[in-house]
Amino acid sequence: MIGEQKVDETQNQNVIKSSESSAKSRKSSSTSLPSTAPTYSGTPTTSKSSSSTSSRAKSASSSSSSSSSGSYKIHKIEATKARSRNFIFGAIGHEGSLLGEDELKNVLPRGIVSVHLVTWNMGNRSGPDNWNEILLPSGNDYLAEIYAIGTQETPSTSFSSNGSNGNRDLTVNLQSTLGPSHVLLHSVSLGVLSLFIFIRRELIWYVSIPEDCVFNSRPKATNMVKTKGALAISFTLFGTSMLFLNCHLPAHANRNQDRLDDYVKICRSIDLPRNLRPLKPSYQSTDVTSRFDVVFWFGDLNFRIEQKYTDALRMLTKASLTSFELLLNEDQLRKALNKGDIFHGFNEASTIDFAPTYKYRIGSDGFDLLSERVPSYTDRILYRSKRKDQVDCLTYDCVTSIKTSDHRPVYALMEIKVKPGRDDAPLNAGLFNREIYLEGLKKRGSEHPIVEHYRQSVDEPDDKPVDDDSDKYDSLIKDIPSAVCLLM
Structure with a gap:
């Protein structure tokens, strides 16, 4: 059944290697958006020319440089705006609207x-x-x-x-x-x-x-x-x-x-x-x-x-x-x-x-x-x-x-x-x-190098004198979500 094909294993793998090298070349030549952009840069598709990619990146850079940082910020709100109730419920784009243009x-x-x-x-x-x-x-x-x-x-x-x-x-x-x-x-x-x-x-x-x-x-x-x-x-x-x-x-x-x-x-x-x-x-x-x-x-x-x-x-x-x-x-x-x-x-x-x-x-x-x-x-x-x-x-x-x-x-x-x-x-x-959010953060925290260090120290052989760190380890796991948030 396979005799007719005569396809060498190394030739079969060349397909993947070429695809990987193609992806690497695309990624290495891509122009990243500045850190102030609210979205992240990806690899430009090969169907677009390099000059087009460059102009798009410059356009994104200029538009983001005049805007606020990509990270979410809490701004001060004037009390007069809250008192005025200056938007119409159900209308588009009015000042003060949660989904309006100003908030967007x-x-x-x-x-x-x-x-x-x-x-x-x-x-x-x-x-x-x-x-x-x-x-x-x-x-x-x-x-x-x-x-x-x-x-x-x-x-x-x-x-x-x-x-x-x-x-x-x-x-x-x-x-x-x-x-x-x-x-x-x-x-x-x-x-x-x-x-x-x-x-x-x-x-x-x-x-x-x-x-x-x-x-x-x-x-x-x-x-x-x-x-x-x-x-x-x-x-x-x-x-x-x-x-x-x-x-x-x-x-x-x-x-x-x-x-x-x-x-x-x-x-x-x-x-x-x-x-x-x-x-x-x-x-x-x-x-x-x-x-x-x-x-x-x-x-x-x-x-x-x-x-x-x-x-x-x-x-x-x-x-x-x-x-x-x-x-x-x-x-x-x-x-x-x-x-x-x-x-x-x-x-x-x-x-x-x-x-x-x-x-x-x-x-x-x-x-x-x-x-x-x-x-x-x-x-x-x-x-x-x-x-x-x-x-x-x-x-x-x-x-x-x-x-x-x-x-x-x-x-x-x-x-x-x-x-x-x-x-x-x-x-x-x-x-x-x-529930998924907290469980995911706990799993993420348990894979952190700090936790790995504690786990290894707790799991050392019994014949080696070590301090009982089990309480410290349990405490660390319990507090992991907040620790991860701080690290991020």
Whole structure:
């Protein structure tokens, strides 16, 4: 079965090495935003020229230099303003309004919020305890304001027997990685599908109550271990409505039409938003993606490369951006986009200049030769916006260092222009998952070098005389959340 291929293992690994070197070259040539910017810089996409990248960085620098620092500050408020009650409830942009233009400029001086999106099919295997490579990649200098993480085939051991309180360990790991600056705004799960939204803790006062909805394309209970379908979470930030949708579409190359059909079903089945004010006529549609200012759709879309297995591998041994582009010419999703069969009004995050993200041997950089699955870009991130130039993609890449699944994690860093809102929106009013927040900080603190030092000293052999430090160790663990906050 493999004799015809004659693909050397080292050639197979050249694909990953080329992708890594390409990513490194992109990151080393990127121009970082100044420290005063409220969002963080990412790697410019290769589809944009270096001169364009330089001008964008200079523009961001000039706009941020005239604004306040990116870190949140508490400003003095004149008593006369509080007495005057000088805004109209439900109106846009009036002075004193919580979601108005003045407050927007105070909180987000550039009127821009950054969003870090992740999709990863975990292959029913536990991922890393530390998600730094996925959430905090080395090419990004600052944390995003919003993190949207979608997983498919999440390990079943992460779920409780009754389906409640699911994937708690994973949620705590995500919180621990992001640290005290971010909180879990909302999460939703369906079988082995999960979607998490983390947000800067300063912004939880400016978002509406998050809503969620699910679509299950395999409703039978026996199919819950291999869930296919979609999860959606929506909310507004100031006056900008957002929809985040994580999906897992049918597998295998010969089920392309099934994927197209499921896309239509998802668009018609997701009933959001439900609690916001009546939509404008231009937003009223049976297609949920038409009802929001910004939509992010990501997941294991399962679209395949329509090429012979041996031809695809032979092309990938060249391990160059040209070979990736030649492969993408045979990509089912790209063909469907060009025909207008799917994702109407959407754009892919950016140009793909990394190796296919499926199918790898577990723990290896090499593709799975035994399965004879054609290496494909199954894991994708797309977006749609109402206004032109409202969304800007800074980075679109995969993580090659995490090898616990036959899929590689894919992430994108976006910037969104935010508009003022109305105070009669159903405000979230500072609510977040406090239990996950405290447990995540405790886990983060227990991994701190200071705690490791105490743990090692407490665990020294009994035959070596040592002081009883157990009380000190317990005290340190108890106070870790506050200690971590001070360190940050």
